[in-house]
Amino acid sequence: MLRKSSEGGGVKRGHASAASRHHSDSLTGSTKTWDVGHRRRSHNLLSDGADPLVSASCPPGVDPEYVMMLVNDVRWFANVLLHLKEAFQSPEGSEAFQQVVQERLAELLRVLKAVIAKHQALNSVDILGKAGTLIAKVKGINFDDVRSENLDGTFGEIHASIDTLAFTFGNVVSDFLMGDVDNGSGLGTPQARRSRSFDNLAVDPEDYAAEKNDLAGPDVPLSREEEVDLILLKHDSGVESALLYAKAWSKYIKDLLAWMEKRVTMDVECAKSYAKLAESAKSLVTQQDYMPFSDVYNSTFKNDVEYNQLLMQTAMALQTNKFIQPLLGRKNELDKLRKDLKEQWQKEQKKMHEADVSLRKARALKAQRQEEYQKAHSYTSRSLEEQPSAVNKQLEKKRRLEEEALQRAEEAQEQYQNSMADAGVRRMDLANVKRTILTQIRETVFQCDLTLKAVTVNWFQMQHAQMALLPAHHQALSDGAKLYEPGECYSEFVRRLPRHLPRERVHSDSVSSDGARFVFAKRSVGSSHSSHGNLSQASLTSCDVLSGDEVDSPLHRRPGIAARRSNSSTDIPELRNQAPPIRAWTSGSPGSQGGMCSDSESAGGSSESRSMDSPSASPGDFKRRLPRTPSTGTMSSADDLDEREPLSPLDNGLAEMVTETASSPGPFRNAQMSKAAQTHKLRKLRAPSKCRECDSLVVFHGAECEECSLACHKKCLETLAIQCGHKKLQGKLQLFGINFTQASKNSADGIPFIIKKCTSEIESRALNIKGIYRMNGAKSRVEKLCQAFENGKDLVELSELSPHDISNVLKLYLRQLPEPLILYRYYNDFIGLAKEYQRVVVEEAQEREAKKPGGAAIRLNRVVLRIRDLLRQLPAANYRTLHFLVAHLNRVAEQAEENKMTASNLGIIFGPTLVKPRQADAEVSLSSLVDYPYQALMVELLVRHFPVVFDAPPSSESDAPSAASQTSPVLTPQEKLQRLSRHSASLTDIKESAKVYKRFSSVIPSSHILDEVQEVQPGTDRTDSSDGVNGVDEVPGLQRSGPELGHAAATGPASASATLASMVQLRAHRARSSSRPISLPAPAEPADPPKETFKETPGAEPAEARAGSSRVSAYYITPFIDTRAMQRRTWDRKYRHYDVTPRTAMIVAKLPAASAAAAVPAPASTVSTVFPNNPYAVSVKPAWTSERDNQPSSSSLLTLRPPRTLQPPPGTFYKPPVSRARTLPDWTTTITATTNTPVSPTAAPPSPPHSRLQTQDSTDSAIDAGAASLSPPQSPPPSSPDDPDPGETKAIYQRLRPRRLQELEHREAHFV
Amino acid sequence: MREYKVVVLGSGGVGKSALTVQFVTGTFIEKYDPTIEDFYRKEIEVDSSPSVLEILDTAGTEQFASMRDLYIKNGQGFILVYSLVNQQSFQDIKPMRDQIIRVKRYEKVPVILVGNKVDLESEREVSSSEGQALAEEWGCPFMETSAKSKTMVDELFAEIVRQMDYAAQPDKDDPCCSSCNIQ
Secondary structure: OHHHHHHHHHHHHHHOOHHHHHHHHHHHHHHHHHHHHHHHHHHHHOOOOOHHHHHHHOOOOOOHHHHHHHHHHHHHHHHHHHHHHHHHHOOOOHHHHHHHHHHHHHHHHHHHHHHHHHOHHHOOHHHHHHHHHHHHHHHOOOHHHOOOOOHHHHHHHHHHHHHHHHHHHHHHHHHHHOOOOOHHHHHOOHHHHHHHOOOHHHHOHHHHHHHHHHHHOOOOOOOHHHHHHHHHHHOOOHHHHHHHHHHHHHHHHHHHHHHHHHHHHHHHHHHHHHHHHHHHHHHHHOOOOOOOOHHHHHHHHHHHHHHHHHHHHHHHHHHHHHOHHHHHHHHHHHHHHHHHHHHHHHHHHHHHHHHHHHHHHHHHHHHHHHHHHHHHHHHHHHHHHHOOOOOHHHHHHHHHHHHHHHHHHHHHHHHHHHHHHHHHHHHHHHHHHHHHHHHHHHHHHHHHHHHHHHHHHHHHHHHHHHHHHHHHHHHHHHHHHHOOOOOHHHHHHHHHOOOOHHHHHHHOOOOOOOHHHHHHHHHHHHHHHHHOOOOOHHHHHHHHHHHOOOOOOHHHHHHHHHHHHHOOOOOHHHHHHHHHHHHHHHHHOHHHHHHHHOOHHHHHHHHHHHHHHHHHOOOOHHHHOOOOOOHHHHHOOHHHHHHOHHHOHHHOOHHHHHHHHHOOOOOOOOOOOOOOHHHOOEEEOOOOEEOOOOOOEEOOOEEEEOOOOOEEEOHHHHOOOEOOOOOOOOOOOOOOOOOHHHHHHOOOOOOOHHHHHHHHHHHHHOOOOOOOOOOOOOHHHHHHHHHHHHHHHHHEOOOOOOHHHHHHHHHHHHHHOOOOOOOHHHHHHHHHHHHHHHHHHHHHHHHHHOOOOOOHHHHHHHHHHHHHHHHHOOOHHHHHHHHHHHHHHHHHHHOHHHHOOOHHHHHHHHHHHHOOOOOOOOOOOHHHHHHHHHHHHHHHHHHHOHHHHOOOOOOHHHHHHHHHHHHHHHHHHHHHHHHHOHHHHHHHHHHHHHHHHHHHHOOOOHHHHHHHHHHHOOOOOHHHHHHHOOOOOHHHHHHHHHHHHHHHHOOOOOOOOHHHHHHHHHHHHHHOOOOOOOOOOOOOOOOOOOOOOOOOOOOOOHHHHOOOOHHHHHHHHHHHHHOOOOOOOOHHHHHHHHHHHHHHHHHHHOOHHHHHOOOOHHHHHHHHHHHHHOOOOOOOOOHHHHHHHHHHHOOOOOOOOOHHHHOOOOOOOOOOHHHHHHHHHHHHHHHHHHHHHHHOOOOOOOHHHHHHHHHHHHHHHHHHHHOOOOOOOOOOOOOOOOOOOHHHHHHHHHHHHHHHHHHHHHHHHHHO | OEEEEEEEEOOOOOOHHHHHHHHHHOOOOOOOOOOOEEEEEEEEEEOOEEEEEEEEEEOOOHHHHHHHHHHHHHOOEEEEEEEOOOHHHHHHHHHHHHHHHHHHOOOOOOEEEEEEOOOOHHHOOOOHHHHHHHHHHHOOOEEEOEOOOOEOHHHHHHHHHHHHHHHHHHHOOOOOHHHHHHO
């Protein structure tokens, strides 16, 4: 094709004079003769037919003669190029100029063509492309517009393209001579080459003629492909347009396909019902003898059936290989290609852009360097001029400078040239890519079009074949019908009657069950109908009846009969409706019917029913055929009919039925409807009502379902999610945020339908969607879906909704339960178990480290079993629902490869939803923040150990107690073990929660903490209050955090005890780092900035800024450890971390510092030493917290904390600052007091806290008043000089540790 | 050295953690674990002044939405991240900004709008211009980043520092007084 394009170029020069062409032709011929001869010779040497072989065995590069020839040709080409170029140099007189240009262009192209034809290896896309560009450029010249002044502008481009052509040609030739060109490509089409090569001109007159024709015909357009490609190639955004077109094509096809698919299904449905109709009608109609037109109708039925079979076959064919599939395949192919090409193109463009940018940069650099050089130069020369006798050295220097500048300028120049070349190459690449892309697109589009064409032809042919049958057939039938003479059948019938029967018939028509009578009755009906001109009525009716109400008890129907009697004879539908009851009734009490028989219509009705019945023989069979046939809706009740004008009794012929079949909602046939909406039988809404879809009032344009009386806007039909339940839809149901027990009552197994519905939908199609349950759905759609669930219960159609919406609804439902599935009262137990599990895992890790074979696996298992036992205490409905839900999550987790939702991920998502503590108000309470990881862990455990946890064999009742009894003894050793390595186990636990606390406390405004604190505060006895409040667990956490806060607040002067100081030293070294704020005055600690090498976030503890309170900073280190940046809350990571801690704990325990703090060495020392050991000190959790430490001491730090946090806005859930300010000190006191009581010997006297309280109050009030003093955010009130000394707080803290341990033990015992 | 508290917000799975970790450690995390909350600290030099960035990487999953107020209260600058291959995440970001304004009670909170995952150009659902338009509406900078290919990540954090500097400038003497007064 590309070669063709060059010829196409050649064609253009046909504009030039014919004379010149002849001239050049002869010229070519003369030039050619030589190499023709040469070629021939070589051919003859070997076998003549083996053209490729010849070239292959004798590569052109080898043959010096050939090279000579090539060189000649190249020279020739170069001359022509030059010639053309010259033409542009001297434009004289537009007309002459035009002629000259065109001539020369033609010459150039001819030569090019000749050269290429001769040397196939030169037939490269590049050359042809460049030639094409050149042609386009030349053609683009507006010759009338050529003036000498804009010469450069006009021809610049042309010169450029001539140059590129020359360049490319040179490249290709040199490549070829280097042997780089793949000869195979040229050899692949020897035949074609020959036909196009000029050597053959004489030999092959036909070809020549063709060629000539080609050449001569300036009007012969380029083949369409070339033209398209060329145009797009010229166009800047050619690729984009092509892609756009491809996209549009694909969309167009998509729409077409959608239509076709719908149409085909409709066809099939329609055909099916037609066929069914015909079948049943046939079976009924053939019952009767002597009916007029019976053969006509019989053949109609037969034809109908056949026709419908044909229809279905056609539809099938269309669906498979005739229409939809090929088209779909094409479309997908196109889409894929489009995407690939787009990417490729973008990549290419990006590269181009980069090259451009670097070029520009290089240019700028070059300019700059040159300027510099100039400057230097002028400077040198000036100084030379000014002080010719200047110091030599200076001159020398300047000269050197100048030289340097020159050198640099040269470098820049070089670089510029390089990047220019680079850009050129890029541009070339881009052009090539563009060309290939365009070609690909074009080819694909053409292919697609081809397919589309074929498919379209198929479609219409099939339609034609399908339809063609009908007219002839109908014609024949109508002819047949015309021949009938009215009354013929009747007379025939009468003639054949046995003598005695007629009389009997007259007397007791429908009473007796004699078959013959039915026959007659039917006939009469038939005729009466036909007299109505409604021939199809019989079949219609029977069909209708088939699907009509089932036979109820006869009693039921009696009133109906009365009603029927009162009906006018034209009220056929009514009759029809009543027909089955009559039949039933008739059979039930045959004797009581006398009067009715006089009414011919009613007789008809009854016989109809009978006739309908007869094929299936018994009323029992009736139900078998119940599947609703289309007409049910239409005929369901008489008054409906009145309302629907189109369905007035007289015109419900087959046509109407068909439309009914196609889409049930009569008046809303044209409305776009969702899948769910299509299940309804819609009619116009009669009375204003509430739309079930959007929950607003519907007055106009409302639709209503006949069966479930769902009301809805017409436009809401598009999105309606509630399917028809075929019974009256219940009123709106409160679903979200209502009690679980209430919800579970509504379903048999106690699992709310919404959970089942959502999970089953997700399982059916969304298990492998990445981030299912993690990603958010669209809020608006989620809300709508919630509403749909409340409105339509389990009838909601989910198949069209995004899985993320569905998963969101499920999460929302669970989250909005007033009490979570795991009831509040079990919360602490579950969290306790999670913590225990965690601890066991840690221990196991330790044991592994210590090479101690531990029964950790067994213990883990035991925890899991205890979870199982605990779960069983849940109410049955909760248990079942949880079981169901976790089973689902387990299945989700099984697909973690694809959906990335592992059990732990699901735990994080569902943790706070399934396992949540009771909260006083809607706020995030501290405890829940603390427990988030455990909530997540618990859910993770449930999911991970689902088979075990929910394995609830009935025998487990006996198992459970035994397990429990076993555990306690076993656990005691475990606890002993724990005690042995107490510091480690308890430490990790403490640390864990401390960290968690920390991690949140850094975020939580202190006021918040204080809320919690307040709970503790009332009782002075800490232990009591703590146990009373929120369970064993949270309060310890609180207590731990408490001291920390206290420390934070405590900006004690350097009055720390000696022991502490020693510890501090240790830690201070650790904590110090280069990240220490420079602006900090570093008060009172000038001696101690031991600039350690800067770790990523080496504790970056500004806290140390506070003199003497470095112990405090140590505290912050604790949480900091756990919140390393890389710690992405994966438990195993933590375990790894813990591997380290116990050991360090041991080591550190021996340190003098620890021995100094004799009272409680273990926890304190470990806490302190963990930090140094922390391998990944990347992030500093407590940094924010610690900052509050700096602040008070160094008001010079501008960065810090707007005090706004001190006064939370009323809108937030934080307590007013006043209470906070007050509570904190109180609370501190509380703790100090309580801790002091037991530890009185070691602890400092309680008076400092009190004094601190006072001072704090005063500081706080000062803050409140002045707002000017910097105070830390969300932090306890700033330090004041008389804060309790750290030593004291330390003591408190130390006291707390054992207490904590005790509690843990308590809890353990409790669990056992 | 100034300290800057940056909070990274955005709905689930948009790559908040990936961005943050890319910035802090220079690596791209392949993991797909939802974050509850992570905290990072890094020193960088922005416009030749050293700064310490304290970055709070938050939970995007809406289960933790209740914690967002807390994050916002404590942050000074906010990076609002959406995934440009997920139109929904772009929609989710709007209420977050409203929430910031509400909690801060201050219009000119330093905010940057970020479309992440620009490496997935072919799956893009949110066009550059959409993001740009939203950013203009908010009067904040807009960037398209990729944590995976480390596109514009450092620039992003440098920019948020500038934003915070800028926000603090009008009242240099007391950087917090403007907000104090408002509150």
